[in-house]
Amino acid sequence: DTGVSQDPRHKITKRGQNVTFRCDPISEHNRLYWYRQTLGQGPEFLTYFQNEAQLEKSRLLSDRFSAERPKGSFSTLEIQRTEQGDSAMYLCASSLLRASREKLFFGSGTQLSVL
Amino acid sequence: DAKTTQPNSMESNEEEPVHLPCNHSTISGTDYIHWYRQLPSQGPEYVIHGLTSNVNNRMASLAIAEDRKSSTLILHRATLRDAAVYYCILRTLSSNTGKLIFGQGTTLQVKP
Numbered sequence: 001d002t003g004v005s006q007d008p009r010h011k012i013t014k015r016g017q018n019v020t021f022r023c024d025p026i027s028e029h030n031r032l033y034w035y036r037q038t039l040g041q042g043p044e045f046l047t048y049f050q051n052e053a054q055l056e057k058s059r060l061l062s063d064r065f066s067a068e069r070p071k072g073s074f075s076t077l078e079i080q081r082t083e084q085g086d087s088a089m090y091l092c093a094s095s096l097l098r099a100s101r102e103k104l105f106f107g108s109g110t111q112l113s114v115l
Numbered sequence: 116d117a118k119t120t121q122p123n124s125m126e127s128n129e130e131e132p133v134h135l136p137c138n139h140s141t142i143s144g145t146d147y148i149h150w151y152r153q154l155p156s157q158g159p160e161y162v163i164h165g166l167t168s169n170v171n172n173r174m175a176s177l178a179i180a181e182d183r184k185s186s187t188l189i190l191h192r193a194t195l196r197d198a199a200v201y202y203c204i205l206r207t208l209s210s211n212t213g214k215l216i217f218g219q220g221t222t223l224q225v226k227p
Contacts, residue, residue, distance in 0.1 A: 004158075031213050042202060042217030043159065056212055091158050095213050102213045104151075106158025 002026065004107035006092050012113045013082055020078045021110045025094030032075050033104065034067055035091040036060070043091055049075060050097070082114045119203045124222040127193045135188040135221055137203030147206045148179060148186050149215065152199040159202065159217075162188065198225045 005024040013019050025032050031050050035043035046065070047057045051072035061067075064082075069075040079086055089111050093104040120138040127133040139148065150162040163170055163177045165186075170177040176189040190197055202220040206213075 033214060035217075040219075042200075042219050045214050045216065048212065048214055056214065093158065097213065101164075103161040103164075104159075104213065104215060106160065108157055 004092055004094050004105050006090075006107035006110050008110055009108065010111045010113075012115065014115050015082060015084060017082055018078065018080045019082055019112065020076055021090055021092075021112075023075045023077070023092030023094075023107060025074070025092070026096075026105055029094035029096050029105070030072065031095045031097055031102075032069055033093040033095070034075070034077050035093065035106075037089045037091060037109070038087075046077075079112075082112075084114050087112055087114045119205060119218055121201075121203055121218065121221045123219065124224065126224045126226060127190075127197075129195060129225055129227050130192050133190040133193045133197070133223065133225075135190075135201050135203075135223065136185065137187070138185045139203070139205055140184045142183050142205060143207070145207050148177065148183075149204045149206050150175070150177065150188050151202045151204065151215070151217075153202070153220070154196075154199045162201070164206075193223075193225045195225050195227060198223055 007022045033048040034046040037043040045058050046061050047067050049069040064080045067077045089109040091109045093106040095102050095104045149164040151159040153159040163175050165177045178187045200220040200222050202217050204215050
């Protein structure tokens with residue numbers, strides 16, 4: 001079963017450093033989503049791609065955050081000049097566009113700790 | 116997006132049925148009701164979804180009120196592995212984005 005894969009699972013960094021996370025979606029899925037989740041809260045939408053096009057970005061996504069999905073396959077999420085408030089679980093999900101039947105499949109996330 | 120209201124937490128005994136409620140009084144005619152759950156240290160996973168009629172699958176059943184202003188996720192026999200946060204989410208069919216807007220969900224504890 002090749003589900004959604006995220007790498008790394010854990011990342012500890014110092015404030016001010018840049019970090020990059022990778023997400024490998026399920027192979028035939030054309031949509032890819034990034035979410036952020038802090039302790040005790042539900043996941044918050046950050047951005048999503050349809051194929052290689054980034055179609056929506058949340059206002060939560062400051063200019064220090066950038067996401068790419070070259071060639072419509074894997075995606076990367078980069079955070080520049082990390083801040084302690086960036087500490088969270090970063091979740092990736094993918095789906096196959098099917099109108100009402102569209103289901104999101106989530107990875108296990110990357111836990112970021114900014115010291 | 117129309118909002119949902121769920122209890123913060125619920126408890127159940129193992130092997131007993133669990134009814135998880137969700138209120139969505141401002142639901143529109145094109146909103147589907149989706150349920151996802153999140154097990155500890157994992158990403159959310161799809162459980163079930165429906166529009167008007169009750170739905171069943173291998174994981175759960177979804178009972179939708181006739182006026183669609185509320186719904187109930189039913190786990191027929193809770194197991195310890197069902198302990199998770201359950202999210203009830205409305206999703207508009209006409210929306211051109213597949214994104215889900217999560218609330219805080221209901222934390223289900225299952226006691227042996």
